Amino acid sequence: MTTVSTNKDTRTTDADFEAPRAEELAELLVRRTRPPRPGALSASMTFGWRAMLKIKHVPEQLFDVTAFPIMMVLMYTYLFGGALAGSVSSYVQFLLPGILVMSVVMITMYTGVSVNTDIEKGVFDRFRTLPIWRPAPMVGYLLGDVVRYLIASAVMLTVGVVIGYRPEGGLPGVLLGVVLLLVFSFSFSWIWTMFGLLLRSEKSVMGVSMMVIFPLTFLSNVFVDPRTMPGWLQAFVNNNPVTHVASAVRELMAGGWPGVDIAWSLGWSAVFVLAFGWVTMRLYNRK
Template identity: 60%
Template sequence: MKNTNKTNIQSGPDKQLREAIASTDRPAKPNPLSSSLTFASRALLRIKHVPEQLFDVTVFPIIFLLMFTYLFGGAIAGSTSEYLQFLLPGILVMTVSQITMYTGVDLNNDITKGVFDRFRTLPIWLPSALVGALLVDTVRYTMAATIMIVLGLILGFQPEGGLAGVLGALILLLIFSFSLSWVWTTLGLIMRSEKSLMMASMMVIFPLTFVSNVFVDPETLPSWLQGFVEINPISLLVTGVRGSMHGAVTWEQVGWILLASAIITTIFAPLTMFMYRNKK
Protein backbone atom coordinates (compact mmCIF):
# COMPACT_ATOMS: atom_id res chain seq x y z
CA MET A 1 0.00 0.00 0.00
CA LYS A 2 2.88 2.35 0.89
CA ASN A 3 4.68 1.60 -2.36
CA THR A 4 1.54 2.44 -4.32
CA ASN A 5 1.18 5.85 -2.63
CA LYS A 6 4.84 6.58 -3.24
CA THR A 7 4.44 5.78 -6.91
CA ASN A 8 1.38 8.04 -7.22
CA ILE A 9 3.24 10.95 -5.59
CA GLN A 10 6.23 10.53 -7.90
CA SER A 11 3.98 10.60 -10.96
CA GLY A 12 1.68 13.38 -9.72
CA PRO A 13 2.00 17.17 -9.28
CA ASP A 14 5.01 16.80 -6.94
CA LYS A 15 7.02 15.17 -9.70
CA GLN A 16 6.15 17.99 -12.12
CA LEU A 17 7.15 20.56 -9.50
CA ARG A 18 10.53 18.84 -8.90
CA GLU A 19 11.17 18.69 -12.63
CA ALA A 20 10.34 22.38 -13.03
CA ILE A 21 12.66 23.37 -10.17
CA ALA A 22 15.48 21.15 -11.35
CA SER A 23 15.22 22.30 -14.97
CA THR A 24 17.93 24.66 -16.22
CA ASP A 25 15.73 25.99 -19.04
CA ARG A 26 14.53 29.53 -18.48
CA PRO A 27 11.12 30.66 -19.68
CA ALA A 28 11.12 32.74 -22.82
CA LYS A 29 11.39 36.49 -22.33
CA PRO A 30 8.02 38.19 -22.94
CA ASN A 31 7.84 40.25 -26.11
CA PRO A 32 7.13 43.99 -25.96
CA LEU A 33 3.49 43.56 -26.97
CA SER A 34 2.63 40.96 -24.33
CA SER A 35 4.40 42.84 -21.54
CA SER A 36 2.69 46.10 -22.54
CA LEU A 37 -0.71 44.39 -22.54
CA THR A 38 0.07 42.92 -19.12
CA PHE A 39 0.68 46.37 -17.69
CA ALA A 40 -2.44 47.62 -19.44
CA SER A 41 -4.47 44.90 -17.71
CA ARG A 42 -2.89 45.98 -14.41
CA ALA A 43 -4.16 49.51 -14.97
CA LEU A 44 -7.62 48.20 -15.86
CA LEU A 45 -7.72 46.12 -12.67
CA ARG A 46 -6.82 49.20 -10.66
CA ILE A 47 -9.78 51.02 -12.20
CA LYS A 48 -11.99 48.00 -11.43
CA HIS A 49 -11.11 48.07 -7.75
CA VAL A 50 -11.11 51.89 -7.49
CA PRO A 51 -13.93 52.97 -9.84
CA GLU A 52 -13.77 56.51 -8.44
CA GLN A 53 -10.89 57.04 -10.87
CA LEU A 54 -13.47 57.26 -13.66
CA PHE A 55 -15.09 60.40 -12.24
CA ASP A 56 -12.81 62.56 -14.37
CA VAL A 57 -14.04 60.88 -17.57
CA THR A 58 -17.71 60.47 -16.62
CA VAL A 59 -18.97 63.10 -14.18
CA PHE A 60 -16.65 66.03 -14.96
CA PRO A 61 -17.32 66.10 -18.74
CA ILE A 62 -21.07 66.28 -18.08
CA ILE A 63 -20.65 69.08 -15.53
CA PHE A 64 -18.36 71.07 -17.82
CA LEU A 65 -20.63 70.83 -20.84
CA LEU A 66 -23.83 71.69 -18.99
CA MET A 67 -22.26 74.49 -16.99
CA PHE A 68 -20.55 76.30 -19.83
CA THR A 69 -23.43 75.82 -22.27
CA TYR A 70 -26.20 77.15 -20.07
CA LEU A 71 -24.17 79.53 -17.94
CA PHE A 72 -22.32 81.37 -20.70
CA GLY A 73 -24.22 80.44 -23.87
CA GLY A 74 -26.77 83.21 -23.67
CA ALA A 75 -24.22 85.86 -22.68
CA ILE A 76 -21.65 84.99 -25.35
CA ALA A 77 -23.70 83.84 -28.33
CA GLY A 78 -27.18 85.03 -27.43
CA SER A 79 -28.49 81.48 -27.73
CA THR A 80 -27.52 78.33 -25.88
CA SER A 81 -28.32 76.12 -28.88
CA GLU A 82 -26.07 78.16 -31.19
CA TYR A 83 -23.29 78.31 -28.62
CA LEU A 84 -23.46 74.53 -28.17
CA GLN A 85 -22.50 74.03 -31.84
CA PHE A 86 -19.41 76.14 -31.24
CA LEU A 87 -18.60 75.04 -27.70
CA LEU A 88 -18.84 71.25 -27.73
CA PRO A 89 -15.71 70.55 -29.83
CA GLY A 90 -13.75 73.00 -27.71
CA ILE A 91 -14.97 71.71 -24.36
CA LEU A 92 -14.25 68.19 -25.61
CA VAL A 93 -10.63 69.11 -26.27
CA MET A 94 -10.32 70.94 -22.95
CA THR A 95 -11.70 68.05 -20.90
CA VAL A 96 -9.59 65.33 -22.52
CA SER A 97 -6.45 67.50 -22.44
CA GLN A 98 -6.83 68.04 -18.72
CA ILE A 99 -7.19 64.35 -17.86
CA THR A 100 -3.95 63.49 -19.68
CA MET A 101 -2.07 64.60 -16.56
CA TYR A 102 -3.15 61.47 -14.68
CA THR A 103 -0.65 59.37 -16.64
CA GLY A 104 2.14 61.22 -14.88
CA VAL A 105 0.30 61.08 -11.55
CA ASP A 106 0.06 57.27 -11.69
CA LEU A 107 3.74 57.01 -12.59
CA ASN A 108 4.68 59.32 -9.73
CA ASN A 109 2.65 57.15 -7.33
CA ASP A 110 4.49 54.02 -8.50
CA ILE A 111 7.81 55.76 -7.83
CA THR A 112 6.73 56.92 -4.38
CA LYS A 113 5.47 53.46 -3.36
CA GLY A 114 8.56 51.63 -4.67
CA VAL A 115 6.73 49.69 -7.37
CA PHE A 116 8.78 51.53 -9.98
CA ASP A 117 12.04 49.92 -8.73
CA ARG A 118 10.49 46.47 -8.95
CA PHE A 119 9.46 47.01 -12.55
CA ARG A 120 13.00 47.94 -13.55
CA THR A 121 14.36 44.64 -12.23
CA LEU A 122 12.02 42.52 -14.34
CA PRO A 123 13.32 40.88 -17.54
CA ILE A 124 10.89 42.79 -19.75
CA TRP A 125 10.94 45.50 -22.37
CA LEU A 126 11.46 48.51 -20.12
CA PRO A 127 9.00 50.95 -21.78
CA SER A 128 6.16 48.41 -21.50
CA ALA A 129 5.09 49.79 -18.09
CA LEU A 130 4.61 53.23 -19.61
CA VAL A 131 3.13 52.03 -22.90
CA GLY A 132 0.60 49.84 -21.08
CA ALA A 133 -0.51 52.78 -18.94
CA LEU A 134 -0.80 55.02 -21.98
CA LEU A 135 -2.92 52.44 -23.80
CA VAL A 136 -5.41 52.36 -20.94
CA ASP A 137 -5.41 56.15 -20.81
CA THR A 138 -6.40 56.15 -24.48
CA VAL A 139 -9.42 54.08 -23.48
CA ARG A 140 -10.23 56.65 -20.79
CA TYR A 141 -9.97 59.49 -23.32
CA THR A 142 -12.34 57.65 -25.63
CA MET A 143 -14.83 57.18 -22.80
CA ALA A 144 -14.77 60.88 -21.93
CA ALA A 145 -15.17 61.92 -25.56
CA THR A 146 -18.01 59.46 -26.15
CA ILE A 147 -19.92 60.66 -23.10
CA MET A 148 -19.61 64.29 -24.14
CA ILE A 149 -20.62 63.65 -27.74
CA VAL A 150 -23.67 61.60 -26.72
CA LEU A 151 -24.71 64.27 -24.22
CA GLY A 152 -24.18 66.95 -26.85
CA LEU A 153 -26.42 65.11 -29.30
CA ILE A 154 -29.11 64.87 -26.62
CA LEU A 155 -28.84 68.62 -25.97
CA GLY A 156 -29.15 69.43 -29.68
CA PHE A 157 -25.60 69.35 -31.10
CA GLN A 158 -25.68 68.84 -34.87
CA PRO A 159 -22.37 67.68 -36.40
CA GLU A 160 -22.60 68.66 -40.05
CA GLY A 161 -19.69 66.39 -40.84
CA GLY A 162 -21.74 63.34 -39.90
CA LEU A 163 -20.38 60.16 -38.37
CA ALA A 164 -17.18 60.33 -40.43
CA GLY A 165 -16.48 63.84 -39.19
CA VAL A 166 -17.04 62.86 -35.56
CA LEU A 167 -14.77 59.82 -35.88
CA GLY A 168 -12.11 61.92 -37.59
CA ALA A 169 -12.28 64.46 -34.77
CA LEU A 170 -11.95 61.68 -32.20
CA ILE A 171 -8.86 60.27 -33.96
CA LEU A 172 -7.19 63.69 -34.00
CA LEU A 173 -8.03 64.15 -30.33
CA LEU A 174 -6.58 60.76 -29.34
CA ILE A 175 -3.36 61.33 -31.31
CA PHE A 176 -2.74 64.69 -29.68
CA SER A 177 -3.71 63.48 -26.20
CA PHE A 178 -1.34 60.51 -26.50
CA SER A 179 1.52 62.86 -27.34
CA LEU A 180 0.57 65.27 -24.54
CA SER A 181 0.66 62.40 -22.02
CA TRP A 182 4.42 62.13 -22.53
CA VAL A 183 4.83 65.62 -21.07
CA TRP A 184 3.25 64.53 -17.80
CA THR A 185 5.23 61.27 -17.62
CA THR A 186 8.39 63.38 -17.84
CA LEU A 187 7.17 65.61 -15.04
CA GLY A 188 6.08 62.52 -13.10
CA LEU A 189 9.71 61.40 -13.04
CA ILE A 190 10.95 64.84 -11.99
CA MET A 191 8.46 65.92 -9.34
CA ARG A 192 8.83 64.60 -5.81
CA SER A 193 5.17 64.23 -5.00
CA GLU A 194 1.76 63.85 -6.61
CA LYS A 195 0.62 67.26 -5.37
CA SER A 196 3.58 69.09 -6.88
CA LEU A 197 3.02 67.31 -10.19
CA MET A 198 -0.65 68.27 -10.30
CA MET A 199 0.19 71.86 -9.43
CA ALA A 200 2.79 72.06 -12.20
CA SER A 201 0.47 70.45 -14.75
CA MET A 202 -2.34 72.83 -13.85
CA MET A 203 -0.01 75.79 -14.34
CA VAL A 204 0.65 74.54 -17.87
CA ILE A 205 -2.69 73.16 -19.03
CA PHE A 206 -4.99 75.85 -17.64
CA PRO A 207 -3.44 78.80 -19.52
CA LEU A 208 -3.26 76.71 -22.70
CA THR A 209 -6.93 75.70 -22.54
CA PHE A 210 -8.47 78.95 -21.34
CA VAL A 211 -6.33 81.28 -23.48
CA SER A 212 -7.42 79.54 -26.67
CA ASN A 213 -10.37 79.33 -29.03
CA VAL A 214 -12.24 76.86 -26.81
CA PHE A 215 -14.83 79.34 -25.57
CA VAL A 216 -14.69 82.34 -27.91
CA ASP A 217 -13.69 83.24 -31.45
CA PRO A 218 -10.11 84.63 -31.38
CA GLU A 219 -11.26 87.59 -33.51
CA THR A 220 -13.03 88.98 -30.43
CA LEU A 221 -9.78 89.04 -28.44
CA PRO A 222 -7.23 91.88 -28.25
CA SER A 223 -4.72 91.84 -31.10
CA TRP A 224 -1.76 91.18 -28.79
CA LEU A 225 -3.53 88.07 -27.45
CA GLN A 226 -4.60 86.73 -30.83
CA GLY A 227 -1.01 85.93 -31.76
CA PHE A 228 -0.61 83.57 -28.80
CA VAL A 229 -4.00 81.96 -29.36
CA GLU A 230 -3.22 81.23 -33.01
CA ILE A 231 0.00 79.31 -32.21
CA ASN A 232 -1.40 77.65 -29.09
CA PRO A 233 -1.37 73.84 -29.68
CA ILE A 234 -4.74 73.54 -27.96
CA SER A 235 -6.18 76.10 -30.40
CA LEU A 236 -4.78 74.14 -33.34
CA LEU A 237 -6.44 70.99 -32.03
CA VAL A 238 -9.77 72.74 -31.34
CA THR A 239 -9.78 74.19 -34.87
CA GLY A 240 -9.21 70.75 -36.40
CA VAL A 241 -11.75 68.97 -34.18
CA ARG A 242 -14.36 71.69 -34.72
CA GLY A 243 -13.77 71.68 -38.46
CA SER A 244 -13.98 67.89 -38.67
CA MET A 245 -17.23 67.72 -36.72
CA HIS A 246 -18.82 70.41 -38.87
CA GLY A 247 -17.45 69.09 -42.16
CA ALA A 248 -15.12 72.04 -42.80
CA VAL A 249 -11.72 70.64 -41.82
CA THR A 250 -8.77 71.20 -44.16
CA TRP A 251 -5.61 69.18 -44.70
CA GLU A 252 -3.62 72.15 -43.44
CA GLN A 253 -5.43 72.01 -40.09
CA VAL A 254 -4.88 68.26 -39.83
CA GLY A 255 -1.23 68.73 -40.74
CA TRP A 256 -0.67 71.28 -37.98
CA ILE A 257 -2.18 68.92 -35.40
CA LEU A 258 -0.05 65.99 -36.54
CA LEU A 259 3.05 68.20 -36.61
CA ALA A 260 2.42 69.49 -33.09
CA SER A 261 1.83 65.93 -31.85
CA ALA A 262 5.01 64.69 -33.52
CA ILE A 263 7.09 67.50 -32.03
CA ILE A 264 5.78 66.89 -28.50
CA THR A 265 6.31 63.13 -28.77
CA THR A 266 9.79 63.51 -30.30
CA ILE A 267 10.90 65.74 -27.45
CA PHE A 268 9.29 64.17 -24.41
CA ALA A 269 9.08 60.44 -25.23
CA PRO A 270 12.88 59.96 -25.50
CA LEU A 271 13.38 62.26 -22.51
CA THR A 272 10.94 60.20 -20.47
CA MET A 273 12.64 56.93 -21.40
CA PHE A 274 16.11 58.30 -20.62
CA MET A 275 14.97 59.47 -17.19
CA TYR A 276 13.05 56.23 -16.66
CA ARG A 277 16.18 54.15 -17.22
CA ASN A 278 18.41 56.36 -15.08
CA LYS A 279 16.02 57.22 -12.27
CA LYS A 280 17.61 56.65 -8.84
Protein backbone atom coordinates in the same frame (compact mmCIF):
# COMPACT_ATOMS: atom_id res chain seq x y z
CA MET B 1 15.39 18.83 17.01
CA THR B 2 13.67 16.27 14.78
CA THR B 3 10.02 16.68 13.92
CA VAL B 4 7.95 13.64 13.13
CA SER B 5 4.91 13.48 10.84
CA THR B 6 2.71 10.39 10.48
CA ASN B 7 0.64 9.27 7.49
CA LYS B 8 -1.00 5.92 8.10
CA ASP B 9 1.86 3.55 9.04
CA THR B 10 4.62 5.62 7.44
CA ARG B 11 6.93 7.66 9.69
CA THR B 12 9.10 10.32 8.05
CA THR B 13 11.74 12.55 9.60
CA ASP B 14 13.61 15.59 8.30
CA ALA B 15 16.73 13.47 8.16
CA ASP B 16 15.21 11.44 5.30
CA PHE B 17 15.33 14.50 3.03
CA GLU B 18 18.63 15.60 1.53
CA ALA B 19 19.22 19.12 0.32
CA PRO B 20 19.87 19.19 -3.44
CA ARG B 21 23.46 19.69 -4.41
CA ALA B 22 24.64 22.75 -6.32
CA GLU B 23 25.38 20.63 -9.39
CA GLU B 24 21.83 19.31 -9.46
CA LEU B 25 20.35 22.80 -9.17
CA ALA B 26 22.59 24.07 -11.96
CA GLU B 27 21.55 21.14 -14.15
CA LEU B 28 17.88 21.95 -13.59
CA LEU B 29 18.37 25.59 -14.47
CA VAL B 30 20.31 24.83 -17.62
CA ARG B 31 18.03 22.05 -18.77
CA ARG B 32 14.77 23.92 -18.22
CA THR B 33 13.74 26.03 -21.22
CA ARG B 34 13.18 29.67 -20.43
CA PRO B 35 9.95 31.30 -21.59
CA PRO B 36 10.29 33.61 -24.59
CA ARG B 37 10.86 37.27 -23.87
CA PRO B 38 7.63 39.29 -24.40
CA GLY B 39 7.55 41.64 -27.35
CA ALA B 40 7.15 45.39 -27.10
CA LEU B 41 3.45 45.33 -27.99
CA SER B 42 2.66 42.42 -25.67
CA ALA B 43 4.44 44.02 -22.71
CA SER B 44 2.80 47.41 -23.33
CA MET B 45 -0.66 45.86 -23.58
CA THR B 46 -0.06 43.96 -20.33
CA PHE B 47 0.80 47.15 -18.49
CA GLY B 48 -2.18 48.85 -20.12
CA TRP B 49 -4.42 46.09 -18.76
CA ARG B 50 -2.85 46.63 -15.35
CA ALA B 51 -3.90 50.29 -15.54
CA MET B 52 -7.45 49.22 -16.36
CA LEU B 53 -7.54 46.82 -13.42
CA LYS B 54 -6.87 49.76 -11.12
CA ILE B 55 -10.18 51.25 -12.26
CA LYS B 56 -11.91 47.94 -11.55
CA HIS B 57 -10.72 47.97 -7.95
CA VAL B 58 -11.12 51.74 -7.48
CA PRO B 59 -14.10 52.74 -9.66
CA GLU B 60 -14.02 56.26 -8.20
CA GLN B 61 -11.23 56.93 -10.71
CA LEU B 62 -13.92 57.14 -13.41
CA PHE B 63 -15.32 60.30 -11.82
CA ASP B 64 -13.04 62.53 -13.89
CA VAL B 65 -14.20 60.93 -17.17
CA THR B 66 -17.93 60.81 -16.38
CA ALA B 67 -19.20 63.44 -13.93
CA PHE B 68 -16.49 65.99 -14.75
CA PRO B 69 -17.18 66.09 -18.54
CA ILE B 70 -20.93 66.34 -17.97
CA MET B 71 -20.42 69.25 -15.59
CA MET B 72 -18.11 71.01 -18.05
CA VAL B 73 -20.53 70.73 -20.97
CA LEU B 74 -23.60 71.90 -19.05
CA MET B 75 -21.87 74.65 -17.11
CA TYR B 76 -20.12 76.39 -20.00
CA THR B 77 -22.98 75.89 -22.47
CA TYR B 78 -25.65 77.45 -20.29
CA LEU B 79 -23.30 80.01 -18.69
CA PHE B 80 -21.90 81.53 -21.89
CA GLY B 81 -24.42 80.46 -24.55
CA GLY B 82 -26.81 83.41 -24.29
CA ALA B 83 -24.07 86.02 -23.80
CA LEU B 84 -21.71 84.93 -26.58
CA ALA B 85 -23.99 83.49 -29.26
CA GLY B 86 -27.45 84.71 -28.40
CA SER B 87 -28.80 81.22 -27.65
CA VAL B 88 -27.68 77.94 -26.18
CA SER B 89 -28.53 75.97 -29.33
CA SER B 90 -26.28 78.18 -31.47
CA TYR B 91 -23.38 78.24 -29.04
CA VAL B 92 -23.30 74.50 -28.41
CA GLN B 93 -22.47 73.89 -32.09
CA PHE B 94 -19.28 75.90 -31.63
CA LEU B 95 -18.50 74.99 -28.02
CA LEU B 96 -18.91 71.23 -27.82
CA PRO B 97 -15.93 70.16 -29.99
CA GLY B 98 -13.74 72.70 -28.18
CA ILE B 99 -14.88 71.75 -24.68
CA LEU B 100 -14.37 68.10 -25.66
CA VAL B 101 -10.73 68.85 -26.49
CA MET B 102 -10.29 70.91 -23.35
CA SER B 103 -11.73 68.26 -21.01
CA VAL B 104 -9.73 65.37 -22.45
CA VAL B 105 -6.50 67.40 -22.43
CA MET B 106 -7.09 68.29 -18.77
CA ILE B 107 -7.66 64.63 -17.89
CA THR B 108 -4.20 63.72 -19.26
CA MET B 109 -2.54 65.13 -16.15
CA TYR B 110 -3.60 62.08 -14.11
CA THR B 111 -1.09 59.98 -16.04
CA GLY B 112 1.73 61.74 -14.22
CA VAL B 113 -0.05 61.30 -10.89
CA SER B 114 -0.33 57.53 -11.46
CA VAL B 115 3.35 57.29 -12.37
CA ASN B 116 4.39 59.23 -9.29
CA THR B 117 2.19 57.08 -7.04
CA ASP B 118 3.80 53.86 -8.30
CA ILE B 119 7.25 55.33 -7.74
CA GLU B 120 6.43 56.17 -4.12
CA LYS B 121 5.14 52.62 -3.59
CA GLY B 122 8.33 51.10 -5.02
CA VAL B 123 6.55 49.35 -7.88
CA PHE B 124 8.88 50.85 -10.48
CA ASP B 125 11.88 49.18 -8.85
CA ARG B 126 10.31 45.86 -9.75
CA PHE B 127 9.46 46.95 -13.29
CA ARG B 128 13.06 47.90 -14.00
CA THR B 129 14.28 44.40 -13.13
CA LEU B 130 11.91 42.66 -15.56
CA PRO B 131 13.25 41.40 -18.93
CA ILE B 132 10.85 43.54 -20.96
CA TRP B 133 10.94 46.38 -23.43
CA ARG B 134 12.07 49.35 -21.35
CA PRO B 135 9.34 51.86 -22.31
CA ALA B 136 6.58 49.25 -21.81
CA PRO B 137 5.46 50.46 -18.33
CA MET B 138 5.17 54.05 -19.58
CA VAL B 139 3.39 53.12 -22.80
CA GLY B 140 1.08 50.89 -20.76
CA TYR B 141 0.03 53.83 -18.59
CA LEU B 142 -0.78 55.85 -21.69
CA LEU B 143 -2.68 53.03 -23.39
CA GLY B 144 -4.81 52.54 -20.29
CA ASP B 145 -5.55 56.26 -20.19
CA VAL B 146 -6.59 56.26 -23.85
CA VAL B 147 -9.57 54.13 -22.79
CA ARG B 148 -10.45 56.77 -20.22
CA TYR B 149 -10.23 59.50 -22.86
CA LEU B 150 -12.55 57.48 -25.07
CA ILE B 151 -15.08 57.14 -22.24
CA ALA B 152 -14.95 60.89 -21.59
CA SER B 153 -15.46 61.64 -25.29
CA ALA B 154 -18.47 59.33 -25.50
CA VAL B 155 -20.04 60.88 -22.38
CA MET B 156 -19.57 64.45 -23.60
CA LEU B 157 -20.87 63.77 -27.10
CA THR B 158 -23.93 62.04 -25.66
CA VAL B 159 -24.70 64.99 -23.41
CA GLY B 160 -24.07 67.37 -26.30
CA VAL B 161 -26.56 65.59 -28.55
CA VAL B 162 -29.14 65.64 -25.76
CA ILE B 163 -28.87 69.42 -25.34
CA GLY B 164 -28.92 70.14 -29.08
CA TYR B 165 -25.53 69.51 -30.68
CA ARG B 166 -25.86 68.23 -34.26
CA PRO B 167 -22.58 67.39 -36.04
CA GLU B 168 -23.00 68.01 -39.76
CA GLY B 169 -20.17 65.61 -40.52
CA GLY B 170 -22.21 62.72 -39.18
CA LEU B 171 -20.70 59.65 -37.62
CA PRO B 172 -17.56 59.61 -39.86
CA GLY B 173 -16.72 63.20 -38.94
CA VAL B 174 -17.24 62.53 -35.24
CA LEU B 175 -15.07 59.41 -35.32
CA LEU B 176 -12.27 61.19 -37.20
CA GLY B 177 -12.37 64.04 -34.70
CA VAL B 178 -12.23 61.70 -31.71
CA VAL B 179 -9.37 59.68 -33.23
CA LEU B 180 -7.34 62.84 -33.81
CA LEU B 181 -8.02 63.95 -30.24
CA LEU B 182 -6.92 60.55 -28.85
CA VAL B 183 -3.67 60.68 -30.84
CA PHE B 184 -2.92 64.16 -29.56
CA SER B 185 -3.83 63.28 -25.96
CA PHE B 186 -1.65 60.16 -26.02
CA SER B 187 1.30 62.26 -27.18
CA PHE B 188 0.55 65.13 -24.81
CA SER B 189 0.52 62.72 -21.85
CA TRP B 190 4.27 62.17 -22.21
CA ILE B 191 4.71 65.60 -20.62
CA TRP B 192 3.06 64.35 -17.44
CA THR B 193 5.02 61.09 -17.35
CA MET B 194 8.13 63.26 -17.31
CA PHE B 195 6.78 65.34 -14.43
CA GLY B 196 5.67 62.17 -12.63
CA LEU B 197 9.26 60.91 -12.68
CA LEU B 198 10.84 64.28 -12.02
CA LEU B 199 8.79 65.61 -9.12
CA ARG B 200 8.67 64.22 -5.60
CA SER B 201 4.97 64.03 -4.76
CA GLU B 202 1.49 63.78 -6.28
CA LYS B 203 0.65 67.31 -5.14
CA SER B 204 3.68 68.68 -6.96
CA VAL B 205 2.65 66.88 -10.16
CA MET B 206 -0.89 68.23 -9.88
CA GLY B 207 0.32 71.78 -9.19
CA VAL B 208 2.73 71.92 -12.11
CA SER B 209 0.19 70.27 -14.41
CA MET B 210 -2.41 72.92 -13.63
CA MET B 211 0.11 75.69 -14.31
CA VAL B 212 0.72 74.26 -17.79
CA ILE B 213 -2.78 73.11 -18.74
CA PHE B 214 -4.81 76.16 -17.73
CA PRO B 215 -3.02 78.68 -20.00
CA LEU B 216 -3.04 76.22 -22.91
CA THR B 217 -6.73 75.38 -22.65
CA PHE B 218 -8.25 78.73 -21.69
CA LEU B 219 -6.02 80.84 -23.96
CA SER B 220 -7.27 79.05 -27.05
CA ASN B 221 -10.25 79.07 -29.40
CA VAL B 222 -12.25 76.66 -27.24
CA PHE B 223 -14.75 79.30 -26.05
CA VAL B 224 -14.54 82.20 -28.51
CA ASP B 225 -13.16 83.11 -31.92
CA PRO B 226 -9.58 84.45 -31.53
CA ARG B 227 -10.38 87.35 -33.88
CA THR B 228 -12.16 89.07 -30.99
CA MET B 229 -8.97 89.08 -28.91
CA PRO B 230 -6.19 91.70 -28.75
CA GLY B 231 -3.44 91.29 -31.34
CA TRP B 232 -0.73 90.25 -28.89
CA LEU B 233 -3.01 87.56 -27.46
CA GLN B 234 -3.98 86.31 -30.91
CA ALA B 235 -0.31 85.62 -31.61
CA PHE B 236 -0.21 83.15 -28.72
CA VAL B 237 -3.67 81.65 -29.29
CA ASN B 238 -3.13 81.03 -33.00
CA ASN B 239 0.09 79.12 -32.31
CA ASN B 240 -1.28 77.20 -29.33
CA PRO B 241 -1.36 73.42 -30.00
CA VAL B 242 -4.76 73.16 -28.26
CA THR B 243 -6.12 75.74 -30.72
CA HIS B 244 -5.01 73.63 -33.69
CA VAL B 245 -6.56 70.48 -32.25
CA ALA B 246 -9.81 72.23 -31.33
CA SER B 247 -10.07 73.76 -34.81
CA ALA B 248 -9.38 70.43 -36.49
CA VAL B 249 -11.89 68.52 -34.35
CA ARG B 250 -14.52 71.24 -34.82
CA GLU B 251 -14.16 71.23 -38.61
CA LEU B 252 -14.08 67.44 -38.88
CA MET B 253 -17.29 67.12 -36.90
CA ALA B 254 -18.84 69.86 -39.05
CA GLY B 255 -18.09 67.86 -42.20
CA GLY B 256 -14.98 69.73 -43.38
CA TRP B 257 -11.38 68.68 -43.93
CA PRO B 258 -9.04 71.14 -42.17
CA GLY B 259 -5.79 69.84 -43.61
CA VAL B 260 -3.61 72.59 -42.13
CA ASP B 261 -4.93 72.15 -38.58
CA ILE B 262 -4.71 68.37 -38.85
CA ALA B 263 -1.09 68.66 -39.96
CA TRP B 264 -0.30 71.02 -37.10
CA SER B 265 -2.00 68.70 -34.59
CA LEU B 266 -0.06 65.66 -35.79
CA GLY B 267 3.14 67.69 -35.91
CA TRP B 268 2.72 68.81 -32.31
CA SER B 269 1.96 65.20 -31.35
CA ALA B 270 5.23 64.04 -32.92
CA VAL B 271 7.16 66.79 -31.11
CA PHE B 272 5.69 65.79 -27.74
CA VAL B 273 6.53 62.11 -28.21
CA LEU B 274 10.06 62.70 -29.48
CA ALA B 275 10.99 65.40 -26.96
CA PHE B 276 9.23 64.42 -23.77
CA GLY B 277 9.27 60.69 -24.50
CA TRP B 278 13.06 60.81 -24.74
CA VAL B 279 13.36 62.81 -21.50
CA THR B 280 10.91 60.46 -19.76
CA MET B 281 12.87 57.33 -20.67
CA ARG B 282 16.14 58.95 -19.67
CA LEU B 283 14.70 59.79 -16.25
CA TYR B 284 13.15 56.33 -15.96
CA ASN B 285 16.48 54.60 -16.63
CA ARG B 286 18.32 56.76 -14.09
CA LYS B 287 15.77 57.17 -11.28
